[in-house]
Structures are given as structure tokens and as C-alpha cells.
Amino acid sequence: MTQRSARPSTTAPSTMPTGRALGWALGVLCLTEIVSWGVLYYAFPVLAAGITTNTGWSTPTITAAFSAALVVSALAGIVVGRIMHRHGPRWLMTGGSLLAVSAVVLIASAPSLPIFVAGWLLAGLAMSCVLYAPAFAAVTVWFGPRRLRALTAITLVAGLASTVFAPLTAALDTHLSWRGTYLVLAVVLAVLTVPTHYFGLRPAWPPASPRPVENESSADPADVRPVHWPQFWLLATAFTINTVCLYATVINLVPLLHDRGYNSTAASWALGIGGVGQVLGRLGYATLTRRTGLTLRTAAIFAGAAITTGLFALLPGPYLVLLFVALIAGNARGLATLLSATAVSDRWGTARYARLNGLFHAPQMLASALAPFLGAWLAGVLGGYPIAFGALAIVGAVAVAAATFSGSRRTAER
Secondary structure, three states: HHHHHOOOOOOOOOOOOHHHHHHHHHHHHHHHHHHHHHHHHHHHHHHHHHHHHHHOOOOHHHHHHHHHHHHHHHHHHHHHHHHHHHOOOOOOOHHHHHHHHHHHHHHHEEEEEEEEHHHHHHHHHHHHHHHHHHHHHHHHHHHHHHHHHHHHHHHHOOOOOOHHHHHHHHHHHHHHHHHHHHEEEEEEHHHHHHHHHHHHHHOOOOOOOOOOOOOOHOHHHHOOOOHHHHHHHHHHHHHHEEEEEEEHHHHHHHHHHHHHHHHHHHHHHHHHHHHHHHHHHHHHHHHHHHHOOOOHHHHHHHHHHHHHHHHHHHHOOOOHHHHHHHHHHHHHHHHHHHHHHOOHHHHHHHHHHHHHHHHHHHHHHHHHHHHHHHHHHHHHHHHOHHHHHHHHHHHHHHHHHHHHHHOHHHHHHH
């Protein structure tokens, strides 16, 4: 016992900063995450119809450009994670914010489709530097044992990104063109993220370890649990399939409501209500964990996503009912964020968290990148967004089945 307690901690470095600097840094990340998500992610589905009308570029084409940005973000995240590990978040996220502003300006001023696509590819690189991954890494290192509260705070605030920016974007688009709207949002991004990242992310960053700890015997035995790889990969598959359902739904909700005859303002408010649902879901996640087991919790959250997607496919209205469905869908999305963030540590401990979590989340990142395009493609192939949402609901049901089976004793023991 004495020897184990004498070992240096791998999760709470001795250089961990304390006090006001940490609180300031957490506040900065809460602000910059809601702005970055709002401008780089949630503005697009609101402006997509206007972009198509103004330019003549098809909805699947511009959605493919947006999806390409998410693919770039997923792939660049591998390198960004290494840079973050060595140098910390300050310069990385400040540079990422500058890159994001440049990308939004390029998108707004693009005279042709190739330049529009190039703008989104640049935005994808910026996303890898400013969205959840680097923010989560920063608070995990800085807050150590208190990291869960910090992570929850960031996800709660960022969950309101669609609530704030979808109606704001729609309001701007009413008075400006989609290009003018993006230019205004670029200014908002520049003012609220660049200086705050530079001046606010100043807590000390521990020096990078020369090599990763590979010897599991050096870790707390309570944190080392055997990995049954069939269970691991089946669960990863279930989360990936559910990610397709979630992200294809949220990005294509506005086009679906347009198909139903609702205007951009009504559709953007539905998207925004989903943000409120996300926050409510994250607020309730701790209570849910106390009352449910891992498998039941996972299957129930996945079922919520599948059912609400199916309801969107079936219900043309009334509008208040659709808002309620959007709220419940957002609730499932918010719960799924924390469910995914804790899936590995809840089952296999934290000793090998970085390695296992990288494997576990890589297919999910690619799924979240491709899902928006998949939803638009399904709508084109199947003859409309309602039928596409029906197909996505079936996809969600497959995720529920895979998650349930991954928790069976037989699968866990293979």
C-alpha cells in the first residue's frame, strides 16, 4: 500500500494549477465552446437552404462540403491531440480560433463551389483545434480528480449552442444574405474566442511524459479491468451506429421541417429547442447513472434517439408537438454525449483510458462526419426527408440491439 501511494500520479500532476486561474480558464472554455459550436456547426443547417437558393449548388453537395470538414476534423484530431499533450491548449486554441475566423470569411465570400469547399476544409482543421476534444483534454489535466464537474459544466453550456445560434442565425439571415450572416458570425467568433483563448488559457501545463506508461502493473489494480475485445468492438459499433442516427437527424432537421412546410424561423427554433433538451439531459445524467445499470442505460438512451427520429418521420405536425419531439431528441443527444465520454472508463477503468478511448471513439468521429451527408443523400435517394428519417430510425434501432447484446454475459466473456 505504501509503495502504491508513493508512485507519481498519472492523472493529477503535481504542477496542477489551483485557484482563480482555473475558474477563469473554465469560464473561458464554456464561452468559447458555445460560440465555436454555434458558428462552425449549428449555423450551417439554418443557412443551407439559402445557400442552395442563392448559388444553385445542390443541398447534398453543400452538405458534403460540411461533412468533409468534419472528416478533416476527425483525422486532424490525432495530430492535434499530440500537440496538445506536449504544449497545452493556449496557443493551439488561439491559433485554431484565428483559423476558424479565416475559414468562415472564406466560406462567406466564396465565388465558386471549389473555394466554398476549401473554406469548409479549413474550417474542419479549425474545429479539431477549438471544439470539444482540446477543451476536454485541458480540463482533464488541469482539474484532475475534479474533472467530471468541469466536463459537465462545459457540455451544459455548449449544449445551448443551437438554442442561441440557430435563432440568431435565422434572424440575421432574414435581414442579410447567407454571406452577410456568415460575415457577422465571423466577427462574433473573432471577438469572443481569439482574445479569450489567448488571455484566459494561462494555467501551467505539465511537461509531457517522455513515453506513455505501458506497464499496467504500475497502475492502481482497481483501475485495470480485462478487456474482452468482442464486447469492446460490438459496443463501439453500437455507439457508432447511434452516432449516425443522432448527427444525421440534427443536421437534417431544418430541411425536414422545410419539407413539412415550415419556414426557416420555425425550423431554427425547433433546432434550438433541441439544445435545451441537450442541457436537460446532461443535468439528469448523474441521476440516471445511480438508477440504471450500464447496459440498460445505454440501450435506453439509444432507444430515445431512435424513437424521436421515427416520430419526426411520421408526424407532420402540429408544430408544438414537433417542438416537444425536438426537446426529447435533444435530451437523448445530451445524454449520449456524457454516455460516450464515460463508456470506456465505466467498463474498463482509467489506467489505459487514452489508448482504449482513442480506439473506441475513432469510428464515432468518422460517423459524425459522414452522417450529415448520409441524411441528405438518403433524402435524395428515398424521395424526401420524412422517408430518410424513417430509415435513420431503423438504423437507431439496430444500435439499441447491438448495445443490448454487447452487455450480455456471453459476449463479455468471449
